Amino acid sequence: MLTLHVPDVHRSVVPQDTVQGEATWWLDNTPRWVEVRLFWHTEGKGTTDVQVVQRQRFESPGAHETRPFSLTLPDCPYSFSGRLISLVWSVELVCSVAAEAAPRVDLVMSPSGREIRIDQRD
Amino acid sequence: MRARDNPFRAERVEALGLRLSEGEWALIEARWQANHRRGAIVGPEGTGKTTLLDEWQRRLTRKGLPCFRRTLRRGESWWPARDVKAGTVLLLDGAEQLSGLAWWHLRWRCRRAAGVVVTSHRPGFLATLWEARTTPRLLADLVTELAGDADPEACVTLHGRHGGNLRLALRELYDGDGKSR
Numbered sequence: 001m002l003t004l005h006v007p008d009v010h011r012s013v014v015p016q017d018t019v020q021g022e023a024t025w026w027l028d029n030t031p032r033w034v035e036v037r038l039f040w041h042t043e044g045k046g047t048t049d050v051q052v053v054q055r056q057r058f059e060s061p062g063a064h065e066t067r068p069f070s071l072t073l074p075d076c077p078y079s080f081s082g083r084l085i086s087l088v089w090s091v092e093l094v095c096s097v098a099a100e101a102a103p104r105v106d107l108v109m110s111p112s113g114r115e116i117r118i119d120q121r122d
Numbered sequence: 123m124r125a126r127d128n129p130f131r132a133e134r135v136e137a138l139g140l141r142l143s144e145g146e147w148a149l150i151e152a153r154w155q156a157n158h159r160r161g162a163i164v165g166p167e168g169t170g171k172t173t174l175l176d177e178w179q180r181r182l183t184r185k186g187l188p189c190f191r192r193t194l195r196r197g198e199s200w201w202p203a204r205d206v207k208a209g210t211v212l213l214l215d216g217a218e219q220l221s222g223l224a225w226w227h228l229r230w231r232c233r234r235a236a237g238v239v240v241t242s243h244r245p246g247f248l249a250t251l252w253e254a255r256t257t258p259r260l261l262a263d264l265v266t267e268l269a270g271d272a273d274p275e276a277c278v279t280l281h282g283r284h285g286g287n288l289r290l291a292l293r294e295l296y297d298g299d300g301k302s303r
Contacts, residue, residue: 043125043131043133044125044126044128044132045125045128045131045132045293045296045297046132048133048136081124081125081126082125083123083124086124086126119125
């Protein structure tokens with residue numbers, strides 16, 4: 001079992017902000033590696049684009065642990081949504097052993113801390 | 123509606139599972155074994171051939187069989203296949219694009235492969251393992267899974283308008299702001 005906890009205060013952020021949280025894993029076997037990834041991806045009508053921006057790998061992981069993490073956001077791109085495409089920032093927890101879907105927490109990153117909407121008419 | 127909220131966005135469509143029973147899978151695999159582990163998934167565009175190939179790859183990987191996956195780009199009529207090693211199963215998407223000479227070369231190159239599965243719009247490359255077909259009922263099932271409900275009559279019209287191409291049908295529903303119709 002893998003879980004990720006990011007406090008609400010860290011889910012709406014501005015460029016260069018730090019995202020902090022806790023990663024917890026409870027596995028049958030000791031993993032070779034466990035890491036948290038900060039990435040953005042697109043969702044919408046076309047194919048999905050993904051860019052991993054930062055990783056934090058936990059050294060010498062045990063089979064059952066909780067560890068804090070801290071990741072720094074870049075200057076861009078900002079979170080936005082239109083009718084055809086949304087750009088979403090996320091943090092996810094992955095490891096060498098677990099076959100379940102990686103837990104993920106979505107973030108919003110922009111100068112205002114709010115998603116930029118381009119699908120709404122003025 | 124935001125793109126990320128549209129139930130027909132690409133991420134959700136791509137995650138739709140294959141609609142084949144274990145009995146149908148057993149039939150496909152039996153045909154493959156009977157043809158020296160060579161065969162083709164045949165069908166028009168948007169009928170689930172690539173989805174079937176994805177699932178086949180997962181099944182082979184779970185059994186510990188090494189796989190080499192390749193998707194031919196549009197217009198790619200020649201592929202040297204140098205990376206296909208002996209003992210590997212080749213999964214090739216888009217074989218209909220290969221020229222006759224390229225296909226002969228590929229078969230020679232893969233003579234020591236543990237198996238070959240290709241997708242094609244037309245039969246004739248290898249023994250047909252499965253003919254991919256779609257129905258309005260299948261479209262309605264997929265729409266229901268994505269959006270919660272589906273209008274059966276509208277799905278019949280939509281299916282016919284796109285000649286059974288589910289990819290295009292679902293893309294049209296995206297443009298309808300996520301309304302199933």
